[in-house]
Amino acid sequence: MSGSVGRNLGLVVALLLLVIVGAVTAPDTFLTLSNTLTVLRQASILGVVAIGMTLVITAGGIDLSVGSVLGLASVVATLAAIQDLADQLHWIVMILMALLVGVAAGLINGIVIAYGKVVAFMATLAMLIAARGLAEVLAERRTLQVGNRDLINFLNADLIGVDILIWIFAIVAVLGWIILNRTTFGRRTVAIGGNREAARLAGINVKRHTMWLYAISGLCAGIAAIMYLGRTTAGTSTHGTLLELDAIAAVVVGGTLLVGGRGTITGTVFGVLIFTTLTNVFVQNNLNSSIQAVVKGVIIVVAVLLQQRFAKPTGRAT
Numbered sequence: 001m002s003g004s005v006g007r008n009l010g011l012v013v014a015l016l017l018l019v020i021v022g023a024v025t026a027p028d029t030f031l032t033l034s035n036t037l038t039v040l041r042q043a044s045i046l047g048v049v050a051i052g053m054t055l056v057i058t059a060g061g062i063d064l065s066v067g068s069v070l071g072l073a074s075v076v077a078t079l080a081a082i083q084d085l086a087d088q089l090h091w092i093v094m095i096l097m098a099l100l101v102g103v104a105a106g107l108i109n110g111i112v113i114a115y116g117k118v119v120a121f122m123a124t125l126a127m128l129i130a131a132r133g134l135a136e137v138l139a140e141r142r143t144l145q146v147g148n149r150d151l152i153n154f155l156n157a158d159l160i161g162v163d164i165l166i167w168i169f170a171i172v173a174v175l176g177w178i179i180l181n182r183t184t185f186g187r188r189t190v191a192i193g194g195n196r197e198a199a200r201l202a203g204i205n206v207k208r209h210t211m212w213l214y215a216i217s218g219l220c221a222g223i224a225a226i227m228y229l230g231r232t233t234a235g236t237s238t239h240g241t242l243l244e245l246d247a248i249a250a251v252v253v254g255g256t257l258l259v260g261g262r263g264t265i266t267g268t269v270f271g272v273l274i275f276t277t278l279t280n281v282f283v284q285n286n287l288n289s290s291i292q293a294v295v296k297g298v299i300i301v302v303a304v305l306l307q308q309r310f311a312k313p314t315g316r317a318t
Helices: 004-025 033-058 066-077 080-088 092-114 120-139 149-155 164-182 184-194 196-201 206-232 243-254 265-284 289-310
Strands: none
Touching: 004 265, 033 066, 033 164, 033 184, 033 206, 033 243, 033 265, 066 092, 066 120, 066 206, 066 243, 080 092, 092 120, 092 206, 149 164, 149 206, 164 184, 164 206, 164 265, 184 196, 184 206, 196 206, 243 265, 243 289, 265 289
């Protein structure tokens, strides 16, 4: 169970058990194609954020700001001036603005943490508060509707019957897996999480690498903001509230060590699907959302206890 195959097998079994429970308790609706696509759509936004979070946590960091950065990016992308520019040029302008805001916020986090030597928890907590506040100021506490129908149509389109949002999640997950498992950047990420000082002595520019990790996390938040625009057709400062907690939970349940040194994109995808499927089972059966929160909490505690029992940093990514 301590190996990557054992961990992933455990996640598959957990997901299958949830599917069986859903099929038994809601046989008429749970296993339908439309409900499956609904689960995947709901998983897509959380999944994109969780991929970026996986890289940060693998390196021994944490990013509490992704939800607020998502909200800020959605607001900036839907400001009247930006939408007017998009109408004159192309709706891609709105997408670029959301991505730019995400990367900028991530870079600020990375610079403060790496070069300012501020603890990641405090630096990203400060960004969480500041980004949400700035989003409220820019939006004037209003919901900003997306007026460009071409953007909405694109984000709600499907390719061979599968929503664009699901494809975006799949692409980000594949890229995240490649980065972590098949690139020097990924190996350095694992090395930094395993032993920061040893990584520095080995010639890795730990500060610069850390900065770029947080930039990637911010980029993922910007991508998720665009996906939110497609799903809600609006930008608001409340988008992404508490999303960072769900992302961290999915990453931990997926098998990435909170202390760093081991990360798994595959596990994160399963973790996201487990939480999303659990939510869907509760919705299908009209169960109390408070009980759902309790169950999620239990799952997280069990996952952490299993990490402490079986998991040891091995310096390998999966």
